[in-house]
Amino acid sequence: MTENNFEIKILYGTQSGTAKKYSEIFAEKAKEVADIVSVVNLADYDPEDLGTEKALCVFFVSTYTEGSAPETAKFFFEWLSEATVDFRVDKDFLRDLKYAVFGLADSAYGDNFNKAGKTLNLCLKKMQGKRVFPMGVGDASDEQEETFNKWTNKIIQHLKSKMAENVEYESTDEETVEKEVMDLEELGSLASKLKVKGDSSEVKEMVTPIVRESLQKQGYKIIGSHSGVKICRWTKSMLRGRGGCYKHTFYGIESHRCMETTPSLACANKCVFCWRHHTNPVGTEWKWKMDNAEFVLNGAIENHQKMIKQMKGVPGVGQERMDEAFEIKHCALSLVGEPIMYPEINQFVTLLHQKRISSFLVTNAQFPELITSLVPVTQLYVSVDAATKESLKKIDRPLFKDFWERFLASLSELSKKGQRTVYRLTLVKDFNVNELDNYIELVKRGQPDFIEIKGVTFCGYTGSNPLTMSNVPYHKEVVEFCKLFVSHLPDYELSCEHEHSCSILIAHKKFKIDNEWYTWIDYEKFHEFANSESSFTSLDYMTKTPSWALYGSNERGFDPNETRFYRKKASKDEPIDHGC
Ligand SMILES: Cc1cc2nc3c(=O)[nH]c(=O)nc-3n(C[C@H](O)[C@H](O)[C@H](O)COP(=O)(O)O)c2cc1C
Ligand code: SF4
Incomplete structure (x- = not known):
């Protein structure tokens, strides 16, 4: 030796x-x-x-x-x-x-x-x-x-x-x-x-032991080998009667009954504002061992309910909300990763609807063909992180060489879906805020029902993440951007605001009837349609938006039935958790 x-x-x-x-x-x-x-x-x-x-x-x-x-x-x-x-x-x-x-x-x-x-x-x-x-x-x-x-x-x-x-x-x-x-x-x-092709028993698991450990440390519950669930801060907030997330304001979801999950922790991008940075599994196609949809959903519900249980005894958590929370009503498929990569995504969504759980699915717009084949979801989101090829490459760091063509094709496919569609814009100062003209073109292409706009959240410095606090826009800058944006979009208007999380909703005017906004969702009606054979559109399951949720209201999007809790020290240097 x-x-x-x-x-x-x-x-x-x-x-x-x-x-x-x-x-x-x-x-x-x-x-x-x-x-x-x-x-x-x-x-x-x-x-x-x-x-x-x-x-x-x-x-x-x-x-x-x-x-x-x-x-x-x-x-x-x-x-x-x-x-x-x-x-x-x-x-x-x-x-x-x-x-x-x-x-x-x-x-x-x-x-x-x-x-x-x-x-x-x-x-x-x-x-x-x-x-x-x-x-x-x-x-x-x-x-x-x-x-x-x-x-x-x-x-x-x-x-x-x-x-x-x-x-x-x-x-x-x-x-x-x-x-x-x-x-x-x-x-x-x-x-x-x-x-890798063929027999799934021979292929690798998506989540390696190292990634699993790191995710668990961050509070994720891992289901099987490629899915995750985590209790959202807004779910906890509403459980405590302290207000829901912006989706409560914009669409009437009950945040304390919302489960945030993903059936694919892997993605085809390495976005700069993503927590996973270099540790996440990536791929341009599904190449991992696969758990079936029923297993993933049951695992997600079970783990979510366990996390809800842990909220018992936390100040402000009442029995009524607790009981309601056990009956999950919404599923936000936006935790991390790319949910539509999961080969059984259609079965997964169908199972959700059978359980009368609504589906809010976010995709990164790299799989147009999967958008086409996706069954109706309650609300389908596309993350529009940038409006030019160059900045999309800079922000999303996509794996696909033809990422821009895929992105554009995804938006075109979105325009053909009958149900509610949303562009989700995250403004990053010095990266994408100066691309207004290009954003306008993208809206024309995808004709989304809604455009949600928020400023980027700062997730801390890492070697692979080029963002700093100076890239985070102030709320007033986000509002200014939105006003300018709609001034170029004759079919759209600012409809709702959730000041609490610095989020703005721009809605298509077809949701404004007799001068009243109908951005909220009639969930029961949606389930009736989704569980039937009949075709339906976004206009078939809309319902009236309450006055407190509207842009310019005194409540600034805060539900008056909740008790607003002000943090002692809120500064620009503290990250805002917008919600998913
Ligand atoms: C079906 C088969 C295909 C093979 N193809 C190649 C080849 O394309 N090129 C090569 O250099 N050797 C090829 N080999 C030879 C193997 O590399 C060689 O037998 C080696 O010693 C096997 O080592 P292993 O037992 O550790 O796998 C092939 C062998 C088999 C049985
Ligand atoms: S932020 Fe997302 S996960 Fe959290 S309650 Fe709202 S919709 Fe659900």
Whole structure:
């Protein structure tokens, strides 16, 4: 044993066990030079950990059909290949990684010889990983085991001699040539070949143990492997008789009977104002193990009710509200992630309606075809985070290359849905507030029934989040924006305001009848329609808005039946929780 705390991690990807066997043999040899030696199946390894890996990583990876990686290493390879071409992943993400690769292959496969090994080697190098030894390649048609033994002896010798000097291996000319041959397109096509299909029992869970732990710390209850539920601050507030969220004011939801949940914690964006930043699962399609809709909904209800129960005894929580809260009336599918990515979203929504729970679903406008196929929801939202291609890229940091086309197509699809539709605009100073003309164009395209406008909430500084408090607009700036906005939209007017959370509602004038606003929802009527075969539109389940909810009312959108609670110190530096 040495005394320098040197660690070697052996990571293998195998189909028929050879790479695993080699890893175990290598581990025994590695003990000659390292203090800590571990052997890890790539199936159990989170590729994001590579960026902070302290150990020297030695990979043993075989190549399979058409040059693909072994089944068990697919997720790892796919992640790595995508990260290499993802403009949001730092180009030198692996600058601290030291690694070596041994590919198990067969020359009988011609052009696909050792393709997985080569891909791995190049991806790691491309992200500035430090290769400490040339790649070894074992040919199953030509004394593979002997090649492995020789390579093992050489690298161990090399490490022994270089350890004291801490010298890193430099690429040979041969490898530089190899690097040029394996261009990005090749990596891209490999990634797409690796897309997981078929039997869900073989695919990965969306929420890794690390993400699960982090979410739980933030108060999320995780249901199965891809869904979450969390009690909203406005649910608690209304339970205590201190007022509901802006959706109570705008649409008459009872916040204490609202469950905020998501059946997909993953998303196709990495929005700058999102809490998940770099830890969230992302993907352009569903590629994870899936729990069925009934399981997700039952789990969400059960966990939500448990959280409601915990509110018992909290000052202000009365028995009547408590009893009501147990009977969930609304479901806000807007917690985090992209709910329409969930393959059983239609079943999920249908189950909600069967239980007479209304559905408020928010999508990030990256899946137009899923908007088309979505069953009627009580209110369908699109987050319109920016109005130009450039700022959308800056704010949402989308995964799709054709994100702008997808965004526009989503808005067009929205205009064809018969039920209530909403644009949700989050104003971010210096990012999107100066794009009024472009927003007007987007409204013309999607013709939403409503436009909700609020200022961005500051979620704290992180390395990956460029927002600061100076990007948070004041309420009066939000109001000014809204006034200017409607002055260019002849079909719309400012209808409601929830000053408490700095939110404004702009509504289509079709909801103004005989000079009275009908922005509230007749939920029972909605359920009658949703649970029947008949077609219906947003005008079929509207109901009158109370005077206190209207823009310009004395109450400024605060329900007079509630007791307003003023926080002692409210300053611009304190984030406002607008609600979902
Ligand atoms: C169905 C099948 C497909 C294969 N395809 C390739 C290939 O495309 N390229 C290659 O270099 N080797 C290919 N091989 C050879 C394997 O990589 C080689 O047998 C290796 O030693 C297997 O290691 P493992 O048992 O750890 O998975 C293939 C082997 C099988 C059985
Ligand atoms: S803010 Fe959202 S989750 Fe909270 S009560 Fe209102 S609608 Fe429900």
